[in-house]
Amino acid sequence: MHSLLSRVLVIGLLTVVSSFARTVAYADTTCGQTHPETGECLIWVETPGPPDTPNKPNDDGPKDTGTGTGCFWDGTDQGIPKPPPGPVPCSAPEGYWSNGYHCYISPLAPPPPAGDPAWEGHEPGDGGVYTCYQPQTDLLITIWAQDPPPNSGAGPTPREVALIAIERMHLSAINIGIAPEPSPDSVGLVGMPVWMWAKAPNEHTFGPLTESASAGGVTITATANVLQVTWDMGDGTDVVCDTAGSPYKAAYGLKQSPDCGHTYTRSSAYETDDAYTVTATSSWVITWSGAGQTGTIRLNGLVRSTQIRIGEAQVLVN
Numbered sequence: 497m498h499s500l501l502s503r504v505l506v507i508g509l510l511t512v513v514s515s516f517a518r519t520v521a522y523a524d525t526t527c528g529q530t531h532p533e534t535g536e537c538l539i540w541v542e543t544p545g546p547p548d549t550p551n552k553p554n555d556d557g558p559k560d561t562g563t564g565t566g567c568f569w570d571g572t573d574q575g576i577p578k579p580p581p582g583p584v585p586c587s588a589p590e591g592y593w594s595n596g597y598h599c600y601i602s603p604l605a606p607p608p609p610a611g612d613p614a615w616e617g618h619e620p621g622d623g624g625v626y627t628c629y630q631p632q633t634d635l636l637i638t639i640w641a642q643d644p645p646p647n648s649g650a651g652p653t654p655r656e657v658a659l660i661a662i663e664r665m666h667l668s669a670i671n672i673g674i675a676p677e678p679s680p681d682s683v684g685l686v687g688m689p690v691w692m693w694a695k696a697p698n699e700h701t702f703g704p705l706t707e708s709a710s711a712g713g714v715t716i717t718a719t720a721n722v723l724q725v726t727w728d729m730g731d732g733t734d735v736v737c738d739t740a741g742s743p744y745k746a747a748y749g750l751k752q753s754p755d756c757g758h759t760y761t762r763s764s765a766y767e768t769d770d771a772y773t774v775t776a777t778s779s780w781v782i783t784w785s786g787a788g789q790t791g792t793i794r795l796n797g798l799v800r801s802t803q804i805r806i807g808e809a810q811v812l813v814n
Contacts, residue, residue: 525560525659527797535669535701535800540659557723558781562791564654566714567593569632569788579632582788586649590629590636594645595713595787599628601645604638616640651712655791658784661709661718662793669800670694670701670725672776675744678802686760686808691753692727692776693741702740703780716786718793723781729758730772764806771803 528541564583571581586593591602604625608614614625623642629635639645652660673695676684684690699705703721710716727735741756752759764772780795 525793525795527795527799530669530797530799535671535798536666537668537798540662540795557779558783558792558794560792560794562655562784562789564787564789564791565649566595566651566653566712566787567648568595568714569598570595580788584631586647588629588631590631591627592647592649594628595648597628597639597645599630599635599637601647602627602629603644608638614638614640646713648713652714654714654716654784654787654789655793657709657711657714657716657786658718658782658791658793660711661707661716661784662720662782662795664707664709665705665718665720666700667705667720667780667795667798668700669778669798670722670740670776671696672774672800672802673741673743674774674802674804676804676806678774678804680805683805683807684760686763686806688759689750689752690729690758690760690804691742691744691748692735692737692756692758692774693743693753694725694776695743697740701778714787716784718782718784720780720782720795723779725756726777726779727756727758728773728775728777729760730764730767730774731760731762733758760806762806763808764804765808769803771805773801773803775799775801 526541527537528539530536531538565586567586568583569579569581584593588600590600592600594601604614604627607620608625610620618640623640624644626639626641626645628637628639671694672678673693675691676682694702704719706717706719708715708717722740724736724738725741727737729735735756735758737756739755742754744753760772764770767773776799777796778798780798782793782795784791784793
């Protein structure tokens with residue numbers, strides 16, 4: 497697991513919704529706390545890098561990219577030619593942008609007199625009248641609203657909404673499959689192949705899993721997949737597997753695993769509990785889209801561990 501820098505941002509559903517904290521465009525998101533029984537991440541921790549510096553994971557997978565803006569034009573049909581959907585500046589001389597109204601909002605000053613059609617039948621003091629300017633169509637109208645239209649620039653970015661979707665996925669560490677079995681009565685041998693795999697992988701432990709979330713007028717759909725699993729074998733060796741691995745069967749005998757295996761060169765007799773602690777860490781890639789924008793989020797730190805015993809074959813000499 498990556499070490500945390502001194503400045504961290506705890507990402508949780510309530511944190512994102514309530515604070516709309518701005519994150520660096522490129523950041524490493526890790527699991528700060530995993531449920532010991534289910535392997536589900538309880539707290540995501542985001543470690544920002546230097547501004548404008550892309551995160552560089554230790555693999556050939558996609559990089560963490562895309563923060564996006566919470567303000568976007570959704571291509572609402574006004575019956576006249578218009579540009580395609582996409583992000584827009586959150587403020588302009590005409591006011592602040594509102595996704596809900598698809599325009600820049602500004603209070604009409606001075607307010608129109610009582611009885612003016614702009615009040616839409618309401619009296620002065622009951623709500624307010626605003627100008628609504630849509631640069632995509634060069635359309636300027638007045639609207640009445642009981643409350644000021646939401647300022648989309650004060651809401652969450654698409655990436656922050658994607659993090660809400662990720663919270664809803666309940667991603668979990670893999671269930672470890674390993675041979676020799678992690679049992680006091682099971683002992684492997686030095687020089688013999690060890691097989692590792694994700695036991696009964698499902699959408700929550702390996703993907704793909706798709707979830708959507710909405711906040712601040714922004715709706716994002718995110719899809720998560722495991723890119724790789726890094727196995728810390730407890731002997732100073734890391735094995736990186738880009739598949740779920742192949743379950744071992746007795747019929748395979750002493751064959752090596754075709755996609756995720758290891759061979760110990762020394763006994764575990766001098767390790768704690770006379771066993772090697774094997775830890776599997778999942779690395780996820782989440783792609784998100786919405787509000788005319790796309791991005792990628794890299795997640796690391798979903799871990800699960802077990803112990804296996806490795807002995808040495810004894811040769812009797814007469």
